[in-house]
Amino acid sequence: MKLQLVRSTLALFAAGLALACGSAAPAAEFSAQQKAAVEAIIKDYLIKNPEILRDAMVELDRRQKEQEKQAQLTITGDPSSKLYTSAHQAIIGNPQGTATLVEFFDYNCGYCKRALADLANLMKNDANLKVILKDYPILTPGSIEAAQVASALRNQFQGEKFWEYHQKLLSTRGPVGKDQALEVARDMGADMDKLTKDMQDPAVQAGIDETLQMASALNLNGTPSYVVGEDVVIGAVGYAELKTRVDNAHKCGKATC
Structure with missing residues (x-):
């Protein structure tokens, strides 16, 4: 779960960085040098702001629990169940x-x-x-x-x-x-x-x-x-x-x- 979240976060950062730089090219068209530069920027940002991953995981957990609660309510809230x-x-x-x-x-x-x-x-x-x-x-x-x-x-x-x-x-x-x-x-x-x-x-x-x-x-x-x-x-x-x-x-x- 944590690894998946990290990968998703990195992907979002990469996409955001590409847009911020005015690039319309998809990440798949980045050169090896561009990819390395993006990854270095993202890594540096996360190291300086590790609470971002923590906050994202907390929010993910909250959403999953809310979804589970709503699914349960379709049963527990139905008197005819x-x-x-x-x-x-x-x-x-x-x-x-x-x-x-x-x-x-x-x-x-x-x-x-x-x-x-x-x-x-x-x-x-x-x-x-x-x-x-x-x-x-x-x-x-x-x-x-x-x-x-x-x-x-x-x-x-x-x-x-x-x-x-x-x-x-x-x-x-x-x-x-x-x-x-x-x-x-x-x-x-x-x-x-x-x-x-x-x-x-x-x-x-x-x-x-x-x-x-x-x-x-x-x-x-x-x-x-x-x-x-x-x-x-x-x-x-x-x-x-x-x-x-x-x-x-x-x-x-x-x-x-």
Whole structure:
């Protein structure tokens, strides 16, 4: 990125210098001597004013982030988006809540395990919060297995029942995979024959694929990741940060009012 920026800057300087000198000839027609002279002038200028490259890189970063934000808004700002309406997700908390928090998680994510208490406290202290849980299994093959079990289990467990399952599985110590996910389901009284059958439904993998595509479109690069009030929040930012954003979502529909 830095090398590309330097080359672009040098090219602009060269073009500007050619115009300033009244030359209408393209750079490709410069003689070797002219090119050497231009390069020497540019090099000298940048050495004396290195902050130009810094400022250009800062501006480039700002523009890229703004473009990313606008791309995300086409999804997060659309109430009809599958981010909010997909059939392949768990809804907990208040389904009719006036603020929505979406979490992308992985059952083998250590940070997700730590952030579980943050989510529990948010729901405990906010009766009008709707929470959407999306399986985003990116860490291990076991993560995919656990997501498949959890997805199929939603045919039996919804709402508070699934929330209980989610907490227990996410609190499991050590690696989590199919065996651990099935064990928790069995302990909670799931119909295991039905669960085994439902796991073979193509809709299970289709739902996981949908979430992976959604995460890619939002440029998510890790778990946990959240969407609150149209904003994308990456990482386990803590209860206070999430609460502030949720409170703002209640007030104005955005994470920042």
